[in-house]
Amino acid sequence: MDIVYCSHTGYTREYAQLLGRAERLRVYSLEEAKNQLEPGGQVFFFGPLMAGTVTGLKEARRRFDVLGACGVGMSPPSPQVLETLARRNETGELPLFYLQGGWAPDRVGWLKRHMVQMVTRSIRRQLEEKGEGRTPEEQVQLEFLIRGGSFVRPEKLQPIRDWLAAREEPAGTAP
Ligand SMILES: Cc1cc2nc3c(=O)[nH]c(=O)nc-3n(C[C@H](O)[C@H](O)[C@H](O)COP(=O)(O)O)c2cc1C
Incomplete structure (x- = not known):
């Protein structure tokens, strides 16, 4: 399996490259993959969220046999984010993951900057109105929304790495 990604501001590429390094898998941008990989090849796909679309x-x-996919957005992860992601992207039974990337205004x-600023206004x-009453976490969130920043962390890839490891286990070894 190869890793294929799309990325506009670099956060999704970072996750794809971190996973590639950790799992010793080759990593291609979608454009590179279209030129270098055979159609129908097995891939894991990473893509940034834009208005809910991966x-x-x-x-x-359409082009490859996508065995699993991960959307990368700016929202904190939650079961609801993942559920909306699956519905909006019509992923059906496809194993789907969500990771928080970053925001680079x-x-x-x-x-695009204005679109995001409108959605997060x-x-x-709310956070600004709290003033001195903001918790440290809320302060981090406010600064992230205003100035941007990265939430990319290698350890957040663990659920995807666990899923990859489970796929490799020979059949019949489950307890
Ligand atoms: C026009 C636009 C729409 C976006 N829509 C969403 C969204 O629906 N949900 C979300 O969590 N993040 C959204 N984002 C934030 C990006 O998904 C986030 O910054 C991501 O880390 C970008 O990945 P990249 O650096 O690989 O391009 C949006 C960003 C832009 C510019």
Whole structure:
């Protein structure tokens, strides 16, 4: 299996490369994969979220045998985020993961920056209104929404690594 990813501002690429290094799998951008991999080859796909859509996933599924996929967004992970992701992207039975990447307002164009700022405005306002009453976590969240930052951590890949390991176990070894 190879790893294929799409990435606009680099966070999804970071996760793809971290997984590739940890699992000794080759990593390709979707563009590279289209030129270098055989159609129908088995891949694990990483793509950034844009308005709930995992960028590149549809194209990757048309072209390759996508065995699992991971959406990377700016929201903190939750079961609800994953459920919405599956529904919006019509992934059905496809093993699906979600990881928090980052937010880089200075690496996206004006329109995209404004789209995100509009969506996050009410949460930003709520946090700003708390003033001195903000918890340290809320302070981190507010600064993240305003200035951006990265939540990419290698250990967050563990659920995907566990899933990969379970796939490799020979049949019949389960207790
Ligand atoms: C136009 C736009 C729409 C976005 N929509 C979502 C979204 O629906 N959910 C989410 O969690 N993050 C959303 N994000 C944040 C990105 O998914 C996040 O910054 C991600 O880490 C980007 O990955 P990349 O650096 O690989 O491009 C959006 C960002 C932009 C610019």
